[in-house]
Amino acid sequence: xxxxxxxxxxxxxxxxxxxxxxxxxxxxxxxxxxxxxxxxxxxxxxxxxxxxxxxxxxxxxxxxxxxxxxxxxxxxxxxxxxxxxxxxxxxxxxxxxxxxxxxxxxxxxxxxxxxxxxxxxxxxxxxxxxxxxxxxxxx
Amino acid sequence: xxxxxxxxxxxxxxxxxxxxxxxxxxxxxxxxxxxxxxxxxxxxxxxxxxxxxxxxxxxxxxxxxxxxxxxxxxxxxxxxxxxxxxxxxx
Numbered sequence: 001x002x003x004x005x006x007x008x009x010x011x012x013x014x015x016x017x018x019x020x021x022x023x024x025x026x027x028x029x030x031x032x033x034x035x036x037x038x039x040x041x042x043x044x045x046x047x048x049x050x051x052x053x054x055x056x057x058x059x060x061x062x063x064x065x066x067x068x069x070x071x072x073x074x075x076x077x078x079x080x081x082x083x084x085x086x087x088x089x090x091x092x093x094x095x096x097x098x099x100x101x102x103x104x105x106x107x108x109x110x111x112x113x114x115x116x117x118x119x120x121x122x123x124x125x126x127x128x129x130x131x132x133x134x135x136x137x138x139x
Numbered sequence: 140x141x142x143x144x145x146x147x148x149x150x151x152x153x154x155x156x157x158x159x160x161x162x163x164x165x166x167x168x169x170x171x172x173x174x175x176x177x178x179x180x181x182x183x184x185x186x187x188x189x190x191x192x193x194x195x196x197x198x199x200x201x202x203x204x205x206x207x208x209x210x211x212x213x214x215x216x217x218x219x220x221x222x223x224x225x226x227x228x229x
């Protein structure tokens with residue numbers, strides 16, 4: 001099912017305005033995530049209001065932390081499907097869910113946040129858990 | 140946001156990943172959609188049946204760590220439920 005741009009654009013912009021680079025094609029994913037150097041947050045965006053409605057504000061809060069990944073990128077599940085599929089190939093041990101987040105260090109997954117760890121939580125709580133992961137892996 | 144139901148008309152568990160245990164010994168993990176007359180509708184659900192090679196505990200533990208394997212895009216659980224818990228609470 002293709003979601004109309006009118007619906008998804010605000011969800012994209014809520015992420016990109018944080019300085020997160022959106023990856024819309026497999027080639028872009030390969031070029032950025034495939035480079036695999038340093039620390040990187042990969043956010044799998046979602047149209048789901050139940051969980052993504054908390055995840056995006058949480059990202060905004062968490063990225064204000066002094067300690068954070070060197071780079072943050074996103075793909076949009078259900079919208080940029082090929083790019084999302086390619087991004088997920090970099091954390092293929094983990095089942096697909098959206099929204100979700102992976103922290104990579106030199107190309108290896110060091111922390112993963114599943115959708116079930118986001119659902120029903122306040123953005124502040126999700127952010128606090130993310131910041132703890134940043135401090136553990138990105139310091 | 141906690142307890143906030145985004146979609147009007149749905150119940151509090153809508154969109155939440157739950158672990159259902161049935162009176163027949165099955166364990167089902169999936170995203171709660173709604174309760175209907177026949178049972179509970181889950182999306183992206185995985186099912187563990189008694190007698191499976193994988194233990195029930197391993198099934199739940201792996202789902203917690205690696206996520207829920209979406210074996211069924213939509214699954215209606217019609218068996219009587221003996222427990223309903225959020226996966227994140229386990």
